Structures are given as C-alpha cells and as structure tokens.
Amino acid sequence: MSEYILRTSGLTKKYKHTTALNNVNLSIKKGAIYGFIGQNGAGKSTFIKLVAGLAFASEGSIELFGEIDPEKLIEARKRVGTIIEGPALFPHMTAKQNLEVHRVQRGIPGKECIEKTLALVGLQHTGKKKTRNFSLGMKQRLGLAMALLSEPEFLILDEPINGLDPMGVVEIRELLLKLNREKGITILISSHILSELNLLATHYGIIHDGKLLEELTAKDLQEKCQHYLHIKVDKPHQGVAVLEEELGTKEFEVMPDGIIKLYKFVGEPGLVSTTLAANGAVIEQFMPMGEDLEEYFTKLIGGGNHE
Template identity: 70%
Template sequence: MNEYVLRTNNLSKKYHNKMALNKVNLSIKKGSIYGLIGQNGAGKSTLIRLITGLAYPTTGTIELFGKSNERELVEVRKRIGTIIEGPALYPHMTASENLEVHRLLKGIPGKECIEKTLALVGLQDTGKKKVKNFSLGMKQRLGLAIALLGDPEFLILDEPINGLDPMGVVEIRGLLKKLNQEYGITILISSHILSELHLLATHYGIIHNGELLEQLSAKELNEKCQQYLHIKVDNPNKAATVIERHFATQDFEVMPDGSIKLFAYVDLPGEVSKALTNEGLVIEQFMPMGEDLETYFTNRIGGVQHG
C-alpha cells in the first residue's frame, strides 16, 4: 500500500512570463492533515488547481495514490473531494436538493448518500430551508457535504474558513477533525490564517513566491518553536555547572557568544535567577524567549533571500 496520497516532483507552472510555481517537491502522507501556508499570491491556489486537474503543469509531475500516468490520474481524481474558491451552491434550493444536483453530476448511484452526508456535516434538520437563508458557516458545511459525496479518501480545501465568524470556524475545525480521525480522510488545507491551522494540522508546508520553502510535522515545528530562558552571565561555564548541579538537568545549551539557552524550568525563572545569584554570578541578561508558531512562519516567509 502506498504511504503517500500525494507527491509532486519538480512541479512548475508558468503563466506568461511569471513563474507561479517553481520546482515544488511536496509529499502528503495518508491520514494526515496537511496545512499549506503562504501569503495571498504565494502559489497555493495554483498548486491546488494542478493537483485537481483544473490546470496543467509547465514541467514536473504529480503522483496521486501512487499513480502518475495522465490517464490514471484522471481515474484516481475521482477519489478526491474539493472546495476551491468557495462552494458552488444553488441559493434557491434546499440542502438536499443541492446535494441531489451534485450527486447526478458526479454520477453517484442511489439517493441514500444524501441524508447520510447531510447528517455527517450536521445539516440533516434543515428541511425545506433555502440555502440563501443559511448562515455562512452552514454554507461552508454544505460545501463540505458536496465535496464528501462519493466518500472521497482525500479532501482538498482552499481557504475553507475565510469570512467565517468565530463560531463558524470552531464548527468547521471540529468537523474536519472528525472526518480525519473517525473516517480516515486525508486533508489538504490551504490557508494564510496560521492561528487556526496550528490547531488542526499534523503537517505543514510553507510556500512563498511559488517555492516550497519547508515541510515539517507539527512535532518538528513545536521543537523549532521551543520556549527557553535566555541567560547571559559573567562566567557561562560556571553558570552551566550551577544549572546542571542545582536543577539536575542537562536540557540547556551554551551558545558560541557565551549565552545559555535553558529549555527546562522556563516556568520558574525566579528560582533559576536566584540560584545563579547565590553562586556569585553576575546576571547581564535574563529573559524568556522562543518563537510562537505565527512568528516562525512570518520569519520563514518574510526573511528568505533568493539568490
């Protein structure tokens, strides 16, 4: 069984004289929630259009469910559900009528899937209410229902929480977690709203100016953003000995400039400074440091130099 739902190899797309995507090598493991992060215009939507067959690459290849031949890609794309640039809804129809139209368009046999899918997204009790009278959150859930028709194994969502109020965001987040954890659906979410993605994603890809800068797991990201106490004293070697002896920890690092990063006891700065002072050390700098997730992504996207 193939471990990856999606892999791209040097995937590039050029529009006129502009490279929208440049040699992107992306991989998404089965069962993950992959957050594709970048500013508007970074190349997220172009990448999604290539994956879903709405556009063709200039160079490079796409592999879906282990298949990369163009004829095979057409077939395996039936295993994908998508919401791109907002769900296509009929405002004067009910939720079930909307699903019926899309069921027929997709050639899915039997109507039993409609009630099942509405129940899955929490819209089973909307009855004869027209979609034009739905809240934005309900419309997004209906869009998800349309994407879920046919029981896809891979869900691709382009900016699914744009414009939602806080309650709508919470609803969509809970639904996506349920789809992933209970139904085993792999999810790719494109978004520039990092504060929401970090509550959801298991893996991340950072895209900027058409280039994939980095891929990492949530665990790797948390390690990179680890909090620590930044300590600078008049005698760093003695301070290291004091920390190791007094706090029985080696979870620190002496930097080339003589400063110390103490990863343990971040929540007890008073005790650490007191121990150092009691040993006669002069504290020159002492502060908690470390990036939060938003700062990390901002630095990666904003601080990259292209040669």
C-alpha cells in the same frame, strides 16, 4: 499500495513571464492532515488547481494514489473531494436540493448518500430553508458536504475557514478532525490562519514565492519552535551583562523593544530571576514562552508582513 496519497516532482506552473509554482516536490502520506502554509499569492491555490486537474503543469509530474499516467490520474481524481475558492451554491435551493444537483452532475448513483452526508456535516435539520439564508459557517459545511458526497479518500480544501466567525471556525475544525479520525480521510488544507492550522495539522508544507521551503511533521515543528524565557528588565544592557558574566551564556536575543529572549536555563527560571535580581537588575516581565507556527513561518520566509 503506496503509503502516499499525493506526491509531486518538479511541479512548475508558468504564466507568460510569471512563475507561479517553481519546482515543487511535495509528499502527503495516507491519513495525514497536511497544513499548506503560505502568504496570499504564494502559490497555494495554483498548486491545488494542478492537483485537482483544473489547470495544467508547465513542467513536472503529479502522482495521486500511486498513479502518474494522465489517463489514470483522471480516474484517481474521482477519489478526491475539493473545495476551491468557496462552494458554488444555488441560493434559491435547500441544502438537500443543492446536493441533489451536485450528485447528478457528478454521476453519483443513489440518493441515499444525500441524507447520510447532510447528517455527517450537521445539516440534516435544515429542511426547507434556502441556502441564501444560511450563515457563512452553514454554507461552508454544505460545501464540505458536496465534496464528501462521493465518499472521497482525499479531501482538498482551499481556505475553508476564511471569513468565518469564531464559532464557525470551531465547527469546521471539529468536523475535519472527525472526518480524519473516524473516516480515515486524508486532508490537504491551505490557510493563512496559522493559529488554526496549528490545532489541526499533523504535517506542514511551507510555500513562499512559488517555492516549497520546507516540509515537516507536527513533532518536527514542536522541536524546532524554540522555547525561551521572556525577560524585561529596566536596563537591558545590564541584564545582558549578568547573563554573560554570571550565568556564562550567550544563548539569547535582544529584541528591538528591549525584551531579552533567553534560550538557555528555560527549565531553571528561578536561578535566572534570582541571579538577575542579585546583580541589581529590576525585573519588569519574566515568563516562559515558546515560538508558535506563525513566528516560525515568519522567521523562515525572512520576516515581513503576511496575510
């Protein structure tokens, strides 16, 4: 059995004169929480639709659970649960009734899965409450319940925390971690809320303008996100001179606002501050810091605003 749940090779999607996805080679191992990162319009949703069978590729191939033949892919997709562009709910129905409709539509045998799944997502006590009266977080959890009804091995979620309040974000995060750790479900989650992905993902794929720029593990990211000493002195040029002449290093950056990011001597902050002060630099800010996922992403795509 393949160690990979999903692999794509040269996956490309073109719309007339636009290439939405360009030669994407992506791999997701069994048991991973794969954070799919990209600006709005980068190609995340297009990729997910191709994998879910909701659109057809212009070029390239998809391998799901080791299956690449189109007929076998149809069967393999029955082992996948998806939420794409928000759950489609009947507002006049209860959570239980919504799941029953979904169960019948998907041909899932037996009604016992409904109560079991509602309990799994924490909605077992909603009773006769109509979904139109649910909070956004409750609606997202019901959407997850719909995706989980067939007990999938692979869960694909497109922006599942978009628009949620802080408590709703925490609820969804804890639920996804539970599904991964206790149920062994592999998860692909696309989001532009990078700080949240940083708390969830074991692996990352970064996409920009339809191209997959990089795949890396959480450990890889930790190693690549450089830690540094954040230094602000009254005269940045003087601080720079001290670093070069007294500490013999050029491993630093001077930011447009005059902040100095010193990448050397991170483990010796006392030496740096003492040397700066001894040479007449007035220290206004001094603290150890490290790049996070958002900074790394911005640097990788070449800066600029992203959503």
